[in-house]
Structure formats: C-alpha cells, structure tokens
Amino acid sequence: MKPNRRKFLQQLALGTSAMAVGLPSFATESINREETPSAADHRGSAPRFNMSGYAAPKIDKVRIGIIGLGMRGPGAVSRMSMIEGVEIKALCDKLPERATKAQKYLTDKGLPKAKEYSGENGWKEMIEKEDLDLIYSCTPWYLHTPIAVYAMEHGRHVATEVPAALTIDECWQLVETSEKTRKHCMMLENCCYDFFEMLTLNMARQGLFGELVHAEGAYIHNLLDLNFNKKGYYDMWRLKQNIGSSGNLYPTHGLGPIAQCLDINRGDKMDYLVSMSSNDFQMGKEAEERAKTDEFYNQFVGKKYRGNMNTTTVRTAKGKTMMIQHDVTSPRIYSRIHLLSGTKGFASKWPDPERISFGEELVKEADLKKLYETHTPPLIKHVGDIAKKVGGHGGMDFIMDWRLIDCLRNGLPLDQDVYDAAAWSCILPLSEKSVAKRSSSVDIPDFTKGSWTSNKPVNLTLDGGGNTTVRSIKS
Structure with a gap:
C-alpha cells in the first residue's frame, strides 16, 4: 500500500471511531490530527512582541464576560462578584438555563444582572456585541483555544481554564495572537x-x-x-x-x-x-x-x-x-x-x-x-x-x-x-x-x-498594586 493511501485510511479510521462516540468534529481534529509543518520548533525567528513581563494599560473597572457555566463557571461568577472593580457584564453557556441560574450570584449581592447568551455560537455573539475587557473561559477543553484566539482578535484579554490548548498548532496560535494583539492570555492554573x-x-x-x-x-x-x-x-x-x-x-x-x-x-x-x-x-x-x-x-x-x-x-x-x-x-x-x-x-x-x-x-x-x-x-x-x-x-x-x-x-x-x-x-x-x-x-x-x-520572574510582592478591595465576606 502506498504511504499516502495508508495515511489517508488511518486518518479516516480515526475520524470514524471518534464520530461513533459523538465527539464534536473540531475536538476530534484537535486530538487526532498530525501537526502541520507550521508547528515546527521555531515557527519564525524572534517574537513579534515579547509578552513576558508585559504590562497592559490600566483598567479601572474590569468588565468581564464568563463563558461556560457548568462545572467551573458558576464558582468563577461567585468569586468575581466579590471583587471590587469588577463588573460581570455577560454570562454565556450552550444551555440557556445555566446562564439564567448563574445570575443569582449577582442579584444576591445587589449587583446588576448580566446579559445572557446561549447556543452553539453564543460565545462568539457575546464577544462581538459586548463591550468587555476580559473573557473568562470555563468551557470544555476543545473550545479553549478557539475562544481565546477569537477574544484576543476582538481586543479582549483572556483567562482560560486548563489546558489552554490541545495541539502544538493551537499553542502557537495562542502565542502569535497574544503577541500580535498585545492582549494577555493567562491560563487559569489555580x-x-x-x-x-x-x-x-x-x-x-x-x-x-x-x-x-x-x-x-x-x-x-x-x-x-x-x-x-x-x-x-x-x-x-x-x-x-x-x-x-x-x-x-x-x-x-x-x-x-x-x-x-x-x-x-x-x-x-x-x-x-x-x-x-x-x-x-x-x-x-x-x-x-x-x-x-x-x-x-x-x-x-x-x-x-x-x-x-x-x-x-x-x-x-x-x-x-x-x-x-x-x-x-x-x-x-x-x-x-x-x-x-x-x-x-x-x-x-x-x-x-x-x-x-x-x-x-x-x-x-x-x-x-x-x-x-x-x-x-x-x-x-x-x-x-x-x-x-x-x-x-x-x-x-x-x-x-x-x-x-x-x-x-x-x-x-x-x-x-x-x-x-x-x-x-x-x-x-x-x-x-x-x-x-x-x-x-x-x-x-x-x-x-x-x-x-533574558525574561525575568514575576515579582511576588504587591509593588504597584494591592489596592483592589473585596466585598464583605461572612465569617
């Protein structure tokens, strides 16, 4: 069997197997595809812009959109609602009832309701329509890179749950998009x-x-x-x-x-x-x-x-x-x-x-x-x-x-x-x-x-910061 035909049949078999268990097609590609030549070690020479140690312009009130309200998202809504200087403007989940349920974390504290988005592409609509500073992504893994890249391309900083990417190509997409847009892309490694x-x-x-x-x-x-x-x-x-x-x-x-x-x-x-x-x-x-x-x-x-x-x-x-x-x-x-x-x-x-x-x-x-x-x-x-x-x-x-x-x-x-x-x-x-x-x-x-x-470790002191307060916490 010729090498190209053997490779084609192997890929076809992998795709058929994954489809049989209902894995979304884009997730199947992330898991099983071979890396393209663009995923090589160097992928160009010097970085477009070194994001290590980068300090973005100050944001007095951080307007947040939270995507994914299943396992991890509701906790993020609750925690962020306790931090002064934060405005949770939008909530998104594929299932509309989850976004509605998450509103309670805001209303219980007397905070304004967030705009709700849902459906397969609700996250794209939210990123496009809402005036946001930060996208906080708590979705299944195969959506982490697509959401992060889309958000940075639309001028938002990104905080994404782990892992941030599933393939080497996706890793490079995150790096290159962050360097190009000068938007933070932080993996939420708690x-x-x-x-x-x-x-x-x-x-x-x-x-x-x-x-x-x-x-x-x-x-x-x-x-x-x-x-x-x-x-x-x-x-x-x-x-x-x-x-x-x-x-x-x-x-x-x-x-x-x-x-x-x-x-x-x-x-x-x-x-x-x-x-x-x-x-x-x-x-x-x-x-x-x-x-x-x-x-x-x-x-x-x-x-x-x-x-x-x-x-x-x-x-x-x-x-x-x-x-x-x-x-x-x-x-x-x-x-x-x-x-x-x-x-x-x-x-x-x-x-x-x-x-x-x-x-x-x-x-x-x-x-x-x-x-x-x-x-x-x-x-x-x-x-x-x-x-x-x-x-x-x-x-x-x-x-x-x-x-x-x-x-x-x-x-x-x-x-x-x-x-x-x-x-x-x-x-x-x-x-x-x-x-x-x-x-x-x-x-x-x-x-x-x-x-x-030449990159330097981040300072663990509070130099220049530490002034963000927390809403009252019950003992």
Whole structure:
C-alpha cells in the first residue's frame, strides 16, 4: 500500500471511531490530527512582541464576560462578584438555563444582572456585541483555544481554564495572537496559588533549597465514577477526551507550580521529554460493566482508552529534570506531588503532610509554621485569609482571581503569561507523540523564541498594586 493511501485510511479510521462516540468534529481534529509543518520548533525567528513581563494599560473597572457555566463557571461568577472593580457584564453557556441560574450570584449581592447568551455560537455573539475587557473561559477543553484566539482578535484579554490548548498548532496560535494583539492570555492554573506551592516558590527564589536539580508534579485524582456519570460533564465530553491516543491528558496542575520554581521561560526552558503510559485496566471494563444494565453505555464499549498511568520526564536546557504523572482512574489518595529537590534542601506536599528538609531531618511542625510566617510571599499574606473564607479549592481559586484583577486594574504583568500557557499545555500532545513512538524523546518548542534567556520572574510582592478591595465576606 502506498504511504499516502495508508495515511489517508488511518486518518479516516480515526475520524470514524471518534464520530461513533459523538465527539464534536473540531475536538476530534484537535486530538487526532498530525501537526502541520507550521508547528515546527521555531515557527519564525524572534517574537513579534515579547509578552513576558508585559504590562497592559490600566483598567479601572474590569468588565468581564464568563463563558461556560457548568462545572467551573458558576464558582468563577461567585468569586468575581466579590471583587471590587469588577463588573460581570455577560454570562454565556450552550444551555440557556445555566446562564439564567448563574445570575443569582449577582442579584444576591445587589449587583446588576448580566446579559445572557446561549447556543452553539453564543460565545462568539457575546464577544462581538459586548463591550468587555476580559473573557473568562470555563468551557470544555476543545473550545479553549478557539475562544481565546477569537477574544484576543476582538481586543479582549483572556483567562482560560486548563489546558489552554490541545495541539502544538493551537499553542502557537495562542502565542502569535497574544503577541500580535498585545492582549494577555493567562491560563487559569489555580494550583500555582495554593499556599504550600507559593511558600516553596518564594523559598526557591530566595535560594533556600540551593540549586534546584529535580522537581515532580502530578494529577492523581480518581475521576472514574464522575467521568462515567451521565449527570457529570455535559454530553460526557471529558470521558470522550480519554478515547484515542495515550499520554498525559491533564498535565498543568502538577507542572505549573514546579515550572515556576525552576524559572521555566524565565531563565531556563523545557528542552525535551520522554513519556510512557500503562495500558488501560479500568475505563474499558467500567464501560462494559455499566453497559450490562444500561444500554446508553454501549457507545463506550470497545474503545481505545488512554492508559491509566502516564509518566512523563522532562529535561531542561540547564540540565535539570522534571517528572509529571497523570492518573484519573486508580483508587489512590489525591495527589499533585509537588516535590522540589535542591542541593541544600527538599520540599514535598502531596499526599499530606507537608514536608521540608535541609538535610536528612525533616523540619518540625513548629519550624514549618515559622517558615510560613517568614517566607510566605506578600501576595498570600495580603489576601490569603480572605481567600480561605471565600473558598474555591481551599482559597487558591480566589487568590488567582483577585491577583488577575489587581494586575489588570494596576497595569501590572501577570504571574502567568501566554508562553506559560503554551509550554505547560504542550505536554499533552507531545507526551502522546512520545508514547506512540515507544517512549522516544520528543523536542519541546521554545514558545519564547529565545527570550527565555533574558525574561525575568514575576515579582511576588504587591509593588504597584494591592489596592483592589473585596466585598464583605461572612465569617
């Protein structure tokens, strides 16, 4: 069989398989398509405009449109409605009743109702018609890049849920659009704002661990029942994302915090990776068991599911290593690992308890408390207590949202930029590529196009900001 015909038939088979489970066509293309030549490592020479450290003009009142009001969106509406200097002007979801329901978070606080949008293309209509500063996207993954690109092209800053992109092409689309429009594109990686992660980031920057040599992160979270629950994710979209090639489907919760500690894109860069996946021992069997009593699940029987455990290792340009794991089926204790290993010290949290050492002896509880007192960054000291009252994964969601708004209102650089969104998200398609090639090494694109050598870490102080207040919170 000629190579071109073989390739055509392989692509046809992949498309037919995905269509059989009802995956939207554009999502199927994102997951299964081969990268085009434009997705090469360099994709041009210098960046059009370096967004690292970029401070956009100040916005006194940030007008927000929130898209996606299923799992994550309502929480974002609630949190943002508590921040002064925010006006939620528009709410959008494919299902109109969700947008209507989300209004309660506004009316309960005596705030004006937002304009409601719904339907397949309601998000486009909202972006086109509403006078907005920021689009906050909480949709299924395959819509993250299309929404972000469209919003930036229409003059809006973007905050998008994770992962920001599903393919290398999409990663480059985000980077190039952000550079061209000079609009922020921040991935909403909330785990970067958790209390221990922020403590260890500040300690790493102060050199308390010495030279960091190795770091580990993970997303180990048993979602087997939720992914197969008909009342869980709309149209079973997250389960459908698990069908197809195998890799690290959801890398950024574990990767984001350790990438910041290693100054990725700001003094170092990820160079190449190697990835390996187990077989699937659970999702296929779960589908078969459920189909015995409910014919609805027959559509999920006989599919190729991702391996239960994926382990991806990364080497950086400066010779440091990272390990990222993904497992959403095993009955294990929730863990993001968050491990830092340096020449003078070590830190690890997940699973609990938190552990720090400067030698072979672990820091005692009283001394750990002192480390929190002396090395928690000003950002967390300023808003952490309020965040714990508001909630949202222990408060880290609110810290992330407050910080985003405070930076926009004061014209400050964001903690996470478009290069972080691209670099952290690209592990998904590149890990799939490595697994498919028997765990061969795969190069990781430099989305900064060389600027990583001079980009500076974002300041974790409140210099120039910190003046964004919060509406009264009940204890």
